[in-house]
Amino acid sequence: MPVRRRRSTALAAAVATATALGATALAALGGATTASAAEAPLADYELTWGIKQSYRTYVGMFGSFTASEGADQAAGNGAFTFTDGTGTYDTTAHTVDLAFRGRLVSASAAHHFEVTLTDLRFDSGAGEITADVTTVDTSGATPTKKGDDVPLAKVAVTRTMTDMATTLTTEAGEYLGSDGYAGAAGDPLTVVKKTPPTTEPTTGPTTGPTTGPTGEPTTGEPSKEPTTDPEPTDPHTTPATREPSPTASTSAAPSTPATTAPATTAPTKGEIADGTLGWGVKESFRAYVVGTVAKGRVTVSGGATQAAGNGAFTFKDATGTYDTDADKLTAAFKGAVNFKGHESGGSYGLDLTLSNLKATLDGGTGTLRADVNSLGTQTKGVVLADLEAKSGDLKAAQDVVTVDDVAATLTVAGAKAFGDFYQAGTALDTVDLSVALSDDAQLPDGGGSDTSGGRDGGSGTAGGSTGGGTGTAGGTGSTVGGTGTTTGGSLGGGSLASTGSDIPGPALGAAAGAAVVVGAGAVYATRRRRTQGRAAE
Known part of the structure; x- marks a missing residue:
């Protein structure tokens, strides 16, 4: 070096x-050009x-x-x-x-x-x-x-x-x-x-990039910005790319309300026709499961999907009720997700399934419930998280109520469901809700059409094999754990959550730190067994 x-x-x-x-x-002395000049x-x-x-x-x-x-x-x-x-x-x-x-x-x-x-x-x-x-x-x-x-x-x-x-x-x-x-x-x-926000990128950058890259270095350009500078390219490319979008939406606007609004106006209260719930549970937990400690997999079933790259989950086919005047919403969703890891002799120290998710909102606050099956013990209707939307208003647009980025905070019952892996009050991934108020309403694309680990325990796995293989999580080209690596890739036997061989060694303090990490699965399993009785209540 x-x-x-x-x-x-x-x-x-x-x-x-x-x-x-x-x-x-x-230059003033008329000297020869040097490297510094x-x-x-x-x-x-x-x-x-x-x-x-x-x-x-x-x-x-x-x-x-x-x-x-x-x-x-x-x-x-x-x-x-x-x-x-x-x-x-x-x-x-x-x-x-x-x-x-x-x-x-x-x-x-x-x-x-x-x-x-x-x-x-x-x-x-x-x-x-x-x-x-x-x-x-x-x-x-x-x-x-x-x-x-x-x-x-x-x-x-x-x-x-x-x-x-x-x-x-x-x-x-x-x-x-x-x-x-x-x-x-x-x-x-x-x-x-x-670039200062008040400066238009049409005057300054235009002369810089067009003369710099095309004509090799010229004597008149040394005071300009570097030709490798992204400024000349991006300010021009971005507005040009975005220009057609407003035009298209403007031209489409007059026809859409005229044809659909009178025919699809739903009442202010009634039964939900359909809907989706997007939720990743917690990004760090997904990473942990397929990482180098748990060496596990994530599997969706029952119609639920997972976004590529060990991403968030989408639960579908909502049923329930709504009242937009009172800003109340209750929606249950189909689909399940299973987290499995810490395999030893064919059994797992971590085997957690969440299904039958149900979200309620009343004036912007509410709860998220699910049926929880942990290590074979099932508890129905566990309040996993408290919800808080950015606004208490439930407004319908073309018979669809959408509430995105709803904050989710782990409850005491939720912490028990996770084997006290996280403490109550921990921020979970945000929740995205979209419900259709009529059969004709068009729900937004929920994303996550690719499944991670296959449906109903299919052959695909998130994070490769239990040993930390090189399998991808729900589709190709996505990376979790850094550009160019797949979930469960080659970094320390699994490039995702650096919670095994990737844990900062100096931080853990030699053998003591290693023992803490190696025992993580055992601690998790032990806690779950101790709390099975409480969770079944």
């Missing part, structure tokens, strides 16, 4: 400024990277992320964005070297680790992402590990610098706590120039 110059985020701006001033001085300063860039989805899933299960000092994280345990990128653009080689503001801390008190990333850098010439990394074992079992300009990932650089494929390095595995990350596919990387 070549030795890198140590350049902090603050220093990057000074270097860029000095480079620009030096180029100006040389070919560099132009850059500012106001943003870098978005999720590191690796399975790493985020693991941290989300047992700890949390804290982004600050210019960094933030997308909702739903999403990717991270680092801001205020400054650096230089080599107008001869068409490469960029940028440093970004932001501090990201991943930590778990339970597993005694704290990993801090700062001074994130992207060098398109070297094709890599680096950062200053500090890994702390908060139990004190292993010493703190610090590194400057640690290469975290190799980047397959593209001209647009959007959705670039990344491959994690050996150093990433060392600092994040899993040797299995070395050579594994990371999340895609995007580097863009932050």
Whole structure:
């Protein structure tokens, strides 16, 4: 690995400024062109990277992320964005070297680790992402590990610098706590120039991209943005792509109400004709089941479907009642989902089935119930979650009531159903509800037409075989646990939830941490057996 110059985020701006001033001085003196004179300063860039989805899933299960000092994280345990990128653009080689503001801390008190990333850098010439990394074992079992300009990932650089494929390095595995990350596919990387919202992209970017990429480097362009900069492409492509959409919807608008509204107006109260419920239970739980500890599978049946990539579930054929004046809704849905894992000698320490889901809303709040079968013990009508919609109003549009992103919070009874795997009050995946008030109403596409693990215990599995194989989860091309890997892929025997061989080793503290993880299945099974009697109440 070549030795890198140590350049902090603050220093990057000074270097860029000095480079620009030096180029100006040389031009005034009529000196020959040098390497530094070919560099132009850059500012106001943003870098978005999720590191690796399975790493985020693991941290989300047992700890949390804290982004600050210019960094933030997308909702739903999403990717991270680092801001205020400054650096230089080599107008001869068409490469960029940028440093970004932001501090990201991943930590778990339970597993005694704290990993801090700062001074994130992207060098398109070297094709890599680096950062200053500090890994702390908060139990004190292993010493703190610090590194400057640690290469975290190799980047397959593209001209647009959007959705670039990344491959994690050996150093990433060392600092994040899993040797299995070395050579594994990371999340895609995007580097863009932050454009002020009031600036139209038709004047500035138009001259930059059309002259830069097509005519090779020209002497009149060194002060322009880099030709690899995605700014020239995306602002033009996106509006052009979206332009037809408003036009199409505008032309369709006059005819639709005229023909359908009078004929399909439903009463304000009555029986539900049909409907769907979309719910993923909890993303980290799905990841755990097919990950390297449980080494299990997820199976849907009874008409339920699962989105590709170990995604959320859709339950169908709703029945029930509604009252839009009173903002009340009660809907029951067909379909079941089974989570199975921790296989030993043909038996499973985890075998949980949720079926006959029923959602109620009254003024925006309500409950989500299900029949629960855990390790052969069935309990009907368990209140799994408390629901809270963003609005209490139930409004029908073309005889369909849709309530999306309903917050779901695990109840005490729900926690018991999960064997106390999660505590009461834990946020579950949000719930999407759509119910038809008439037979003619058209429900929106519920998604998830692909099943994960097949229907009724079919031959397809999510996460491969019980041993952590290479099977995909519900369709091809989707990735859970990082770009280029399939659910249950090759990372440590299963690339999804990093809860087995992928658990950060330094964080767990040598053999003690390993024992905790290896015993996770036994603990889960033991808790379930102790709570079977209570769950049957």
